[in-house]
Amino acid sequence: MAGSFPGAQNIGELWRLLVNKRQGLARGRESAEGCWWIPNARQDSEREFFSGVVADAYRFEADFFNYSDREAEWTDPQQRLLLQCAFAALESAGVVASATKPTPAGVFVGGEFPAYIANVRPYVESMGDYLQALIGNDKDFLATRVAHRLNLTGPAITVQTACSTSLVAVHQARQSLLLDECDIALAGGVSLQFPQEFGNVYEEGLIYSRDGTTRPFDADAAGTNITSAVGLLVLKRLEDAIADGDSVLAVLAGSAVNNDGADKVGFTAPSAGGQELVIRRALHSAGVRPEDIDFIEAHGTATPLGDAVEVAALRQVFGKVEGKRIALGSIKGNVGHCNRAAGAVGLIKAVLAMHNEVLPSTANHDRPSAQLGLEQGVLYVPTEPTPLPAAARTHRAGVSSFGFGGTNAHVIVEQFPKPPRRPRMDQVQLVTLSADRRDQIDTMAQQLAEYLAEHPETDLADVAYTRNLWRVRRQHVLPFVAKDCEELVQQLQQDSVFELHDEGRGEAGGVAFLFPGHGRRELAVGARLYSRYSVYRRHVDEGLSELDPENERLLRAWLADPEEHRRAVCERAELLQPLIFLLSRATALQLMDWGVQPRALIGHSLGEYVAVCVAGAVRLREALLLVQERGRLEDDKAPIGAMLVAELTWEEAQAYECVDDRNGADAWVSRAGNNSRRHVLFSGGRGAVAQLEQRLAKDGVRYQRLPNRKANHTPMMEAAAQPLARLARLIEWSEPVLPVYSTVGGARLGRDRLAEPGYWVSHSILPVRFADALDAARCDAGCQVFLEVGPPAGLAGLAGHHFAEDDAVVALATLPRSGQEEQRRLLLTVGELVRRHVPVDFERMHVDDAPKRILLPSFPFKGKHFLLPTPGPDQVPRLGVAPQAALPRSPAGCGSTGPYGVLRFRRKRRTLTAIGSWWAIAPYAERSPRS
Numbered sequence: 001m002a003g004s005f006p007g008a009q010n011i012g013e014l015w016r017l018l019v020n021k022r023q024g025l026a027r028g029r030e031s032a033e034g035c036w037w038i039p040n041a042r043q044d045s046e047r048e049f050f051s052g053v054v055a056d057a058y059r060f061e062a063d064f065f066n067y068s069d070r071e072a073e074w075t076d077p078q079q080r081l082l083l084q085c086a087f088a089a090l091e092s093a094g095v096v097a098s099a100t101k102p103t104p105a106g107v108f109v110g111g112e113f114p115a116y117i118a119n120v121r122p123y124v125e126s127m128g129d130y131l132q133a134l135i136g137n138d139k140d141f142l143a144t145r146v147a148h149r150l151n152l153t154g155p156a157i158t159v160q161t162a163c164s165t166s167l168v169a170v171h172q173a174r175q176s177l178l179l180d181e182c183d184i185a186l187a188g189g190v191s192l193q194f195p196q197e198f199g200n201v202y203e204e205g206l207i208y209s210r211d212g213t214t215r216p217f218d219a220d221a222a223g224t225n226i227t228s229a230v231g232l233l234v235l236k237r238l239e240d241a242i243a244d245g246d247s248v249l250a251v252l253a254g255s256a257v258n259n260d261g262a263d264k265v266g267f268t269a270p271s272a273g274g275q276e277l278v279i280r281r282a283l284h285s286a287g288v289r290p291e292d293i294d295f296i297e298a299h300g301t302a303t304p305l306g307d308a309v310e311v312a313a314l315r316q317v318f319g320k321v322e323g324k325r326i327a328l329g330s331i332k333g334n335v336g337h338c339n340r341a342a343g344a345v346g347l348i349k350a351v352l353a354m355h356n357e358v359l360p361s362t363a364n365h366d367r368p369s370a371q372l373g374l375e376q377g378v379l380y381v382p383t384e385p386t387p388l389p390a391a392a393r394t395h396r397a398g399v400s401s402f403g404f405g406g407t408n409a410h411v412i413v414e415q416f417p418k419p420p421r422r423p424r425m426d427q428v429q430l431v432t433l434s435a436d437r438r439d440q441i442d443t444m445a446q447q448l449a450e451y452l453a454e455h456p457e458t459d460l461a462d463v464a465y466t467r468n469l470w471r472v473r474r475q476h477v478l479p480f481v482a483k484d485c486e487e488l489v490q491q492l493q494q495d496s497v498f499e500l501h502d503e504g505r506g507e508a509g510g511v512a513f514l515f516p517g518h519g520r521r522e523l524a525v526g527a528r529l530y531s532r533y534s535v536y537r538r539h540v541d542e543g544l545s546e547l548d549p550e551n552e553r554l555l556r557a558w559l560a561d562p563e564e565h566r567r568a569v570c571e572r573a574e575l576l577q578p579l580i581f582l583l584s585r586a587t588a589l590q591l592m593d594w595g596v597q598p599r600a601l602i603g604h605s606l607g608e609y610v611a612v613c614v615a616g617a618v619r620l621r622e623a624l625l626l627v628q629e630r631g632r633l634e635d636d637k638a639p640i641g642a643m644l645v646a647e648l649t650w651e652e653a654q655a656y657e658c659v660d661d662r663n664g665a666d667a668w669v670s671r672a673g674n675n676s677r678r679h680v681l682f683s684g685g686r687g688a689v690a691q692l693e694q695r696l697a698k699d700g701v702r703y704q705r706l707p708n709r710k711a712n713h714t715p716m717m718e719a720a721a722q723p724l725a726r727l728a729r730l731i732e733w734s735e736p737v738l739p740v741y742s743t744v745g746g747a748r749l750g751r752d753r754l755a756e757p758g759y760w761v762s763h764s765i766l767p768v769r770f771a772d773a774l775d776a777a778r779c780d781a782g783c784q785v786f787l788e789v790g791p792p793a794g795l796a797g798l799a800g801h802h803f804a805e806d807d808a809v810v811a812l813a814t815l816p817r818s819g820q821e822e823q824r825r826l827l828l829t830v831g832e833l834v835r836r837h838v839p840v841d842f843e844r845m846h847v848d849d850a851p852k853r854i855l856l857p858s859f860p861f862k863g864k865h866f867l868l869p870t871p872g873p874d875q876v877p878r879l880g881v882a883p884q885a886a887l888p889r890s891p892a893g894c895g896s897t898g899p900y901g902v903l904r905f906r907r908k909r910r911t912l913t914a915i916g917s918w919w920a921i922a923p924y925a926e927r928s929p930r931s
Helices: 011-019 069-074 077-092 117-123 127-137 139-150 165-178 238-243 272-286 304-318 339-356 438-454 460-469 485-492 527-532 534-544 549-560 562-570 573-593 607-614 620-637 650-656 686-699 715-721 723-729 757-765 770-780 795-802 822-835
Strands: 002-004 026-031 046-051 105-110 156-158 184-191 229-236 250-259 295-297 326-329 396-402 407-415 429-435 476-482 510-515 600-603 642-646 669-676 679-684 703-706 783-788 810-813 902-907 910-915 918-923
Touching (some): 002 011, 002 339, 069 127, 077 229, 105 139, 117 127, 127 139, 165 184, 165 229, 165 396, 165 407, 184 339, 229 238, 250 272, 250 339, 272 304, 272 396, 295 339, 304 326, 304 396, 429 460, 429 822, 438 460, 438 476, 460 485, 476 822, 510 573, 510 607, 510 795, 527 534, 527 549, 527 573, 549 573, 562 573, 573 607, 600 607, 600 770, 620 715, 620 723, 642 669, 669 686, 669 770, 669 795, 686 703, 715 723, 715 757, 723 757, 770 795, 783 795, 795 810, 810 822
Parallel strands (some): 105 156, 295 326, 510 600, 510 783, 783 810
Antiparallel strands (some): 002 229, 250 407, 429 476, 642 679, 669 679
């Protein structure tokens, strides 16, 4: 549901208004000048009044709905308000309206008399203007406008039955669903008095209250106050809603519509017989008896005739119920008579009452009118909010709405059982807010924080699922990562989190996965993801089952307690390298399952084995066979060595090489990797590397010693690398399905190159050309996001340094250093991808939590103020009927004048013709005799 009402800008505020027994109308003083429906004699009078206005009703998010400013300004504020409410209602129901994907939803709505046309008329100067004014203001286009702008393909029908309009629309929507004309139905109405700030003027004998207060069924009831509101409900067939996991608020069990015919004293008068009959038919439609009803949300206009007739009809239906009393209420005491929207507003109240299991009291009702006889009967008006009694049966409410002209509507609303509340999971979650402007995100954050503060029992997994999956992705996305709702509220309330960066705008380029080698020895991350995500766990288990049994046992022990077994694993390359392989591969496949699809794969040293496996060039069993053997050979045959990284260019680093075969391996140090534009990897004997450290320190070159105990990527690895050729020759290689860029030469790898046994020997001996592979992925694949996938090895930092002068590039890591939360780091990275508009499949992201969609605050429409100036007195037509003999001929295209009476006036070269309740704008040709 969605709506905006006097004193309440949304459904949550309306409920608070109801349970607090408050009136949403405002008192003020204002001149009647320019208000076309006020009699001439009172145009200049000052008066005190109550007005029921919709806040910000003239503001509109034109860009959001692809309106130009001129089109928005010429469109009736009712149409604009209804469109925004329709989007919010669908969003609250988990229906994401998309311009590119049609939704099989029907639209059944009605609206107020389009008085705004009087403001538009003076600006009409062409037939194009006329058509724009017509389409933007005529009530015929209320439903179709919503269907067009939101791409809804079900029936789009504008309903007009005066005060019962919106409840009749609900009935028609229900019928359409039952006939399978649509799968979703949007139903309700809008009623925007224009100008809405002006209250009703009391005249003896009319329905308006003398003091502007509506007192339903009260001893002091003396009329109603016509106010503004918009209210819409989303309907689905119950079995479909349950199957789709929707948040069902209530069940529309039955409905009926009829007309009084001539059974009343006048056209606008009510009929007890007609009202009784429509209520009985609705009960029959729902398959329930009068005694099954707990609450009646009445039409309740507080007029002496209206209330008396309605209570008489209700007494005919419910008067013989025994053993209980039925509560009677009317929301008009809180928000006034919302005219065409009144039925939907009353239905929203009844739905909230059934869902929250509380019967709200009616504002402005102190003691029942003696003429109604409510003191001793079945019906009573509660004066305080009353919890629905616990009962074995389902609670139900009836809702009535009766219109001028005699069209009556009644619906039966049934309580829907709430699902059992599950224990809060308190798992780290990614929650996103999305909008086109900073102020919108600020408002969304404030609304969500307030909602969560009021509903502390809310499960954060449900919040994340609803926000991420069932909201339209806009230009700016702001991600939050929190463990529980309390932490999320703290983040939402911090001003610093609202900073939007330039790089978060527009579409991001491709993603490159960077797979780490085994240079780090503090490996203690990845195990917590194993217990958290089923896809990750499945791929780790799949790989473990391919290892030697003893290796599998030891690595499973590490998964159970990484800190306890870290040293045992990290000291043996035969264990460490398969573990890094498995964790990196599982992280990559988890991200891909979440929809993050890479354009390029790059592996640093050992990471290249992961890259070719993820790319489908080698089967998992054979890749692990190579990796295990590589680690065993390194343990057994590679001499002791050392490695460091220094801040030098590749060319500058050449001067620090020391290749001295005469003094043995310990005197050997060479460039082992070009990691970035200013990061070179050195490898060699321990003594030579120690001497290199002294030289670098003397020259003021920054460096860092690595924990490796082998001289990887130097000829010192020859003995450990050569046996890999024999094993690689036995493997059946395939063409990679994803681009893999080699760190041997930087070129894209194909099957032929991978199948060369010597490639894997040279891969262990030659320097790692990581920077060249980065450049190839940037230039050839168009990658802008470089994502280190797997245990941290500093690859994200290297990529960031390498592309420091490229503002379009961002480098991120998926896993943290030891001691940090793994899941939080992973979700922060995914949130950053979402912020940069990298596609993410949130449905897959939340599959392990089994969350449900819940009702959360909808998109905060504010927008610009669009309102054409009110015409001056010489431009406003005075209502009246000219004598039939004096009527001029109708302009061509405007139809016959008939018996309705036509009013004409001129402004320059235009003519406005009012025919009945419709104002037709026609060209006026000064010299034409037909004019």
